[in-house]
Amino acid sequence: MSLSKNLGGCIIEKTQSKSEHSILYKAHSNELNQPVMIKILEPRFSVTSPTARRFIRGGELAVKLEHPNIVQTYAAGLEGKTSYMLMEYLSGKSLDNILKVKHKIKYKAACDIILQIAQAMEYAHSKNIVHRKIEPSHIMLSPGGKVAMLGFGLARLSEAQDNTITAEGALVNIGPYTCPEVGEGIPDIRGDLYSLGAVFYHLLAGKPIFACKDALEYIHYHRTEQPWPIRDIVGNELPESIEEIVHSLLEKNPDKRIQSPNELIACLNTIIKPELIGNSSEKLKKGSTLIFATREILGIRHKMNVLICDHQQYNVKFIHEVVHRLGFNTFTTKNSKVAIEATKNKKIDLLITGLKLPGINGKDLIKTLIKRNSKMPVIITRGGKNSYLLKRDSTLNIAKILERPIEAKLLRDAVNKALS
Numbered sequence: 001m002s003l004s005k006n007l008g009g010c011i012i013e014k015t016q017s018k019s020e021h022s023i024l025y026k027a028h029s030n031e032l033n034q035p036v037m038i039k040i041l042e043p044r045f046s047v048t049s050p051t052a053r054r055f056i057r058g059g060e061l062a063v064k065l066e067h068p069n070i071v072q073t074y075a076a077g078l079e080g081k082t083s084y085m086l087m088e089y090l091s092g093k094s095l096d097n098i099l100k101v102k103h104k105i106k107y108k109a110a111c112d113i114i115l116q117i118a119q120a121m122e123y124a125h126s127k128n129i130v131h132r133k134i135e136p137s138h139i140m141l142s143p144g145g146k147v148a149m150l151g152f153g154l155a156r157l158s159e160a161q162d163n164t165i166t167a168e169g170a171l172v173n174i175g176p177y178t179c180p181e182v183g184e185g186i187p188d189i190r191g192d193l194y195s196l197g198a199v200f201y202h203l204l205a206g207k208p209i210f211a212c213k214d215a216l217e218y219i220h221y222h223r224t225e226q227p228w229p230i231r232d233i234v235g236n237e238l239p240e241s242i243e244e245i246v247h248s249l250l251e252k253n254p255d256k257r258i259q260s261p262n263e264l265i266a267c268l269n270t271i272i273k274p275e276l277i278g279n280s281s282e283k284l285k286k287g288s289t290l291i292f293a294t295r296e297i298l299g300i301r302h303k304m305n306v307l308i309c310d311h312q313q314y315n316v317k318f319i320h321e322v323v324h325r326l327g328f329n330t331f332t333t334k335n336s337k338v339a340i341e342a343t344k345n346k347k348i349d350l351l352i353t354g355l356k357l358p359g360i361n362g363k364d365l366i367k368t369l370i371k372r373n374s375k376m377p378v379i380i381t382r383g384g385k386n387s388y389l390l391k392r393d394s395t396l397n398i399a400k401i402l403e404r405p406i407e408a409k410l411l412r413d414a415v416n417k418a419l420s
Helices: 050-063 095-102 107-126 189-205 215-224 230-234 240-249 261-272 290-301 313-325 336-342 362-372 385-391 408-418
Strands: 010-018 022-029 034-041 073-079 082-088 139-141 147-149 305-309 329-333 350-353 378-380 398-401
Touching (some): 034 050, 107 147, 189 240, 378 408, 398 408
Parallel strands (some): 305 329, 305 350
Antiparallel strands (some): 010 022, 073 082
16 A cells, blocks of 8 residues: 555554554554544455454444553445444554563563553453454554553354354464464354463563464464463563462463453452552551551561462462552462361461362362361452352351452452451
């Protein structure tokens, strides 16, 4: 396309970025009298093709989205033989262009990028929209640290069937960031979370999870091969908690992944926005200064033991981060039998557990530990009918039932109250 060409009432000025299916240009809108971005579908897709129809439909969905981490789409349409979207202009660069120069990004900056995209995904998810093409070329970084997502040309409502093979006979949405279940039934947000995990991996490692020759090879690898452990590539400076998040996002089975953007946001916030030790509601003894009162509180807490047992390792890590910052000793495991054996000669002052556990179930774990310490309070990490039935049994000392994704503040308040 000539850079002087008029399209959608705009004058195209220069190319911003390219992806497999589209080209993004900077342009000037005569009507708005301001810079804009125009995204066009690659000319090899005819305007009557399923891909073009999907592109326009995705643009129409994007018009309805208004969020600070989503590039605003003004319009989507067809002009002559060109399918296009008209969007707000953001100064800065796409993430793929940045990676071509920097290759990889330090983990704190990477966490911030992923957090902002997760916030955009949560908003789109609330509108029943799945993106289906999360990749570095669809993430914009602007001066000042703002991160925004675009690329809704292949977006679909989460109730819609996922037709991965188009009428042109080409595989779409297949590449380094493709989820294993692509093309299998109705897409849901967990596919987008896998793709975001693949982007996260690339940011940290400096390369995609897999390097393949074609779409079929990518499908095979995403479905059958495990990614190389990210800390083996990055080194021990990468916290284990981040490794857990990345590999949980990259689980082959969607049921074993982090289940929602909100859950991912909660996990990342423990790393990006660590809470201060203690709580403003702590009462100071008369005549105590804040520093000595805090030391006294921590001295008491360091003698108290909290057992954390959950079948999802990233959840164990998240709870540990919050509870450990409050000053308590923590014992963590995924297996209830291991928990019982490992704490046989220790007094457990608080149990934080799920109900679905390897070994024995959560209810039996609670009963076993209550026999050792009848005053031990219990926090259950997933709500539901069974949890609330257990609360009726006063002998089990259920102090709090938390819904997932667990919020750090609610967990912190529940722990402080249970052990006050």
